[in-house]
Amino acid sequence: MAFVPTDQQLIDFVVRESRLLDQQRLDDWLDLFTEDGHYWMPVEWGQTDPRLTTSLMYEDKLLLRIRVDRLKGKATYSQSPKSRCHHVLQLPQVDERDDGERHYVTWTPMHYIESRAEEQTLYAAWVTHHLTTIDGALKIRLKRVDLINCDAALGSIQLFV
Secondary structure, eight states: OOOOOOHHHHHHHHHHHHHHHHTTOHHHHHTTEEEEEEEEEESSTTOOOTTTSOEEEEEEHHHHHHHHHHHHOTTOGGGSSOOEEEEEEOOOEEEEEETTTTEEEEEEEEEEEEEETTEEEEEEEEEEEEEEEETTEEEEEEEEEEETTTTSOOOOOOSOO
8 A cells, every 4th residue: 555645744744854954964855855856946936947947946866966965075165164054934734635646745934044154144935845755755856945035136055945
């Protein structure tokens, strides 16, 4: 019998994903993605296609792995001292569920704080997770982060919102 997650398990998954980022457990975080998974941060309000319009980020698992390896590297001078982050989530909501197709969509309003040395930056965003189940575990097919001020001149975001 296939694993069918409850709404609470979907919500717990989203919360755990943010905790992994806050704890800088980046390899564990990356393992949450499917092999064909993507991380997307649109640059335009209401953007519908990451390939036809420039995005702040649109990375597949290979590019995510390269970014994680860079963040962990000793020669990454932009990360000396290392950046830290803190996610403040509102309660994630389950917007869609299709148990037959193993497709689940959650939506989470949040604040994200990134800190490095004496600098601290606050971002507000809505995060949409498109999830599936593989071998009895929830996985991310797509994580879409819509920054409220996506079209503003933004500094360099070092970590993952």
